[in-house]
Amino acid sequence: MNSSEHSADSGDARSGSGGRIPLSGGVHGPAALRELVELTLTALEVGAERRGGPIPAGEPEQLARQFEGVFRYGRDLGDKPDEDALLRLTELLAYGSADPADPSCAAHLHGPPLAVAVAADLAVSALNPSLDSWDQAPAATVMETALVAELAELVGFHPGQAAGVLTSGGTESNLMGLMLARDRILGREVELDGLPAGVRPRILASEAAHFSVQRAAALLGLGERAVHAVPVDRELRMDPERLAAALALSAREGARPIAVVATAGTTDTGAIDPLHRIADLAAEYGAWLHVDAAYGGGALFSDRLAPLLDGIARADSVSLDWHKLGWQPTAAGVFLVRRAHTYASLARRAAYLNPADDEQAGYPSLLGLSLRTTRRADAFKIAVTLRTLGRAGLGRLVDICHDLARSAAEAVRVRPALELHCEPVLTTVVFRYLPSSATDPAAAATPSATPAADPAAVDRLNAELRRVLLREGRAVVGRTELPGAGAGRVRLKLTLLNPNTSAADIAALLDTVVRAGKALEDAEAVS
Structure with a gap:
């Protein structure tokens, strides 16, 4: 067929095989x-x-x-x-595109999906089931229900007592967890009437918790100022003693602690908060415990790393993201609650989607489990991946990336121009480039130190270094800022989610970072 014939067919509503619309x-x-x-x-x-x-x-x-x-x-x-x-x-x-399958693309929790998961996702796109009613997604409804029970058991929840749903990711899951916390602690009347007069709700989360906690508080009518930031240690783990003090202060001030948010895998260092101690404190003050394990949940696949999440089964709700350490196409978030009856405030009935007589006749509906109505069958690709690789297969990928992070940390340590912030917990390595004035003992002893040794100048150098790599198409390296105030907090970051990346690839990437840093220093010296 020539182009003119093809063009004519393309504009014909009856084009396609046998006159069918394709x-x-x-x-x-x-x-x-x-x-x-x-x-x-x-x-x-x-x-x-x-x-x-x-x-x-x-x-x-x-x-x-x-x-x-x-x-x-x-x-x-x-x-x-x-x-x-x-x-x-x-x-x-x-x-x-930024290609997460390239070894030099290592900035974010944005991993390369497994080919089998992408193929499964194609099937979902082709069939287009929607999880808002059984008659739009009979098989997908069964599969999501079974997958949620399986993942609840992985977390340590009793699958017969837990409930959950597939979400667009940690932001949506965190919103759902805090919504249920609000309604459970303050009463479901909040849904209808808003906050009772005189009630001062408080959410406690670490300084390194995901920004979606503040966003959720705003969306829920609690206000971002309801979120109290608890200090963290050098690895960005919540300090449980500071949490205890914050809870005690809330009680003295007449504020109502409705939720404590623990993080299992911070976006910067992969830090995991001390879950058992936090669970004890939440229970002592009658607060809902939500664990944001969007990143760290992947450790549950690994026999080596799963013990880091000991205590997650005590949470009232949990966020998981399998488009991070699960190698799924986005989106593949999961929200779980330990006790199904705490899900009550999300229940909704729409006569055209989940009429009561249909449910009584045995036609289940997932509508009341989600904040969304139309919803893709994202459980399918996860189910296919789990069946194909098994927990052990996914755990091997987690371990490979963890080993890679440890190797990268050592590679940072042996390069004088680079400074490692802390040992990697999961698959993230945080570091910065140090100018020669900060690494040369003779220069450091000179009273008239160069401006590059100034903390603010070091911050600017690292920020510009990253942009140079982007402009030249050489590398995608992350940038973050440590908690606190003032200069000297900018860091670079490698988030290693590609199991095909080698230690040699990472060494070459770090050499690229060092060369770019030195070139910037030289350019500044000339100017």
């Missing part, structure tokens, strides 16, 4: 997809080869200009069908 489902769906999937895979290869590294080189505006002419607005939208749109846009997407 849809992805049904008996004819796989045939309609097969050629398109092959075309997509080709475009992904071409785009990745064109990128040639972990991220496209250049400034953000340069990448944006490559999309000029691709999108049309107003009345012109869709007036001229583009038969090559899938090929061209997929190639652009692949070229312009």
Whole structure:
């Protein structure tokens, strides 16, 4: 078929095999997809080869200009069908992506998904089940229910007593946990009438807790100031004695501690709070215990690292993200509660989705378990992965990445220009580049130290170093700031989630960081 014939067919509503509109489902769906999937895979290869590294080189505006002419607005939208749109846009997407499968792309909790999980996700996209009613997702409803019970058991909850749901990630899961905490501690009337007069709710979380805790407090009408930040140690673990003091202070001030949020895997260092001690304190003050294990939950797959999460089974609710240490395509979040009856305030009934007589007749509904209505069958890819690799197989991937982090820490330690912040707990390595004035004993002893030795200047140097690597397309390295105030808190970060990355790859990446830092120093000296 020539291009003009193809173009004519593309604009014909009856185009496709046998005059059918090419849809992805049904008996004819796989045939309609097969050629398109092959075309997509080709475009992904071409785009990745064109990128040639972990991220496209250049400034953000340069990448944006490559999309000029691709999108049309107003009345012109869709007036001229583009038969090559899938090929061209997929190639652009692949070229312009940060590729977590590249060893030099190691900034975020953004890992490369397993091929089997992506294939499973294709099946979900093709069939398009929606979990808001059984008659839209019969098999997916069964699978999600079974998967939630399996994951509850992994956490240590009794699968017959626990409940849960698939979520878009830790932010949604944390919101749900704090919503149930609010309603359980303050009473379900809060849903209808808002906060009772005179009640001062308080949520206690560490200084290193995820920012979604404050966001959830705002969305729930509690206010961000209801969140009290508990100090942390050098590894960013919550200090339980400071938590005890904060809870006691809340009681003296007449504030009501409704929840304590423990973190099992902080985004910066992977730190895991002392769960048993925190659980004791939450119980003493009658507060709901929510454990944000969005990152650290993957340790449950590893016999070596699972003991770090000892105590998580005492939580009232837990957040897990399998698009982190689970190697799933986003999104693959899970929210679990230890006791199903505490889920009551989320229950909803809509006559067109989950009528009571349907449920009484044996047609289950998951609508009352989620904040969302339309919802993808994200449990399927997780179920396929677990069946394919098993807990031991996933645990091996966790251990590989943990070993890689320990190797990276040692590689940082032996490079004088780099300073390791703390030993890795999971798969994250936090460090910074130190200018020569800070590492040269003779220079450090000189009264007129160079400006680069100033903490604020070191912060600026590390921040710019990271941007240089991005602009040149050489590496994607994370940037963070340690808790506290003042200068000297900026750090670089490697988040190692690629089990195919080698110690040699990481050594080469760190050498790239050092060279970029020295080049910046030299440029500043010349200027």
